[in-house]
Amino acid sequence: MRTLLCWVGWTITWQRVYGGGMGVRMLDEGQICMSLIGSSPIAGQQLRGQQIELIGMMDLIGDAERLVVKSDIIHPHDLHGKKIVTSLDSTAHFHLLLLENMFGIKLGAVLDADSLVDANGDPISFAAAWDAGLVDGIQMWGGSQAHAASNGGHKLIGAKEIGEWGKPTFDGFASRKDVSGLDPTFTATLLGVLGSVNSAFLTGSPRAWDVSSAEIAAALAGTNTAVSQSTVDGFLGDVAGVTILSLADMASCSHVGCGLSGVDAQALKAVNEFKMGIKAAPVMQPDSVWEGSTNAVYLQKAIDENLGVVADIDTWTQTIRDAR
DSSP: OEEEEEEETTEEEEEEESSHHHHHHHHHTTSOSEEEEEHHHHHHHHHTTOOEEEEEEEEEEOTTEEEEEOTTOOSGGGGTTOEEEOOTTSHHHHHHHHHHHHHTOOOSEEEOGGGOBOTTSOBOOHHHHHHTTOOSEEEEESHHHHHHHHTTOEEEEEHHHHHHTTOOOEEEEEEEHHHHTTSHHHHHHHHHHHHHHHHHHHHSOGGGOOTTOHHHHHHTTTSOOOOOHHHHHHHHHHHHTEEEOOHHHHHSTTTTOSGGGSHHHHHHHHHHHHHHHTTOSSOOOOHHHHHTSBOOHHHHHHHHTTTTOOOSHHHHHHHHHHHO
16 A cells, blocks of 8 residues: 655645555645655656655565466566556556566556456456456556466566566655755654654564554554454565665665665666666756755654654554544
8 A cells, every 4th residue: 555645734644546656646746745655656756857855765675566477477588468467657667667678578568557447448456357367467566466366377576586686676755855844853753753663563573463463453543444354464465575674774875875875866866777778768867866866864863863753552553543
């Protein structure tokens, strides 16, 4: 699940979106102020000259995002001419572009939710398109690719392998530059809460979570949402496929920190270089653009001033409820 947020003072409004492409469009249009989106859409915004910056991270993408295909596709070369569904302009879509380039293939079609209809012309889900035999594979995160894998499909390749080939991707917090600096303490506190939640996950026992766990109750606080154990199991399966980061990790040169010398700024720049190579980008942006694409100031402020620390699960629950 991806959520977006805006704030006026200390009031946060959350909004759910279904992929990085939708998130960056809403950022472009000023509908939202901050978005949790993948690295490829963030880089795409920089290519279009949008004034956004990466201010924090959630995770390094691993096999939570993967390509699940029909049984007759056993090698990336077998993808040639096949129909694959994904979220356009997302990191998942970027992975498909990488595969085409790496293996010298051309997909028959790359479809998204707006392209999927049944025999009556009615919109259908990715999972329903798989069941109806309308697509050969699903390149996504979450339930749709898990559905395909449980119904005759198999994993061909995941983001983990693509990262090991030198193209790592991540989920990051991107903010409009004209917003993140309006209240630096609030921005830093927000990231501090994220860091506290991540630390609770890293030091806890998430594999033992079930529908009665306090952590699950905290995540659902104030939403009037009930979940089944299968939903919790699916969430834990997704989380097992990513690397969760601490606040210190986020702020380091291995991620958001150190400007153009940092790993994340270099990863965003590499997206531009790749898209130039396949003629999918009009121009190679100068280093000054990528220097300003990341900003670890708010992460460091949260660390230095101990902002947003959530000491226990009850405080965590109340913090999330108050934010909603």
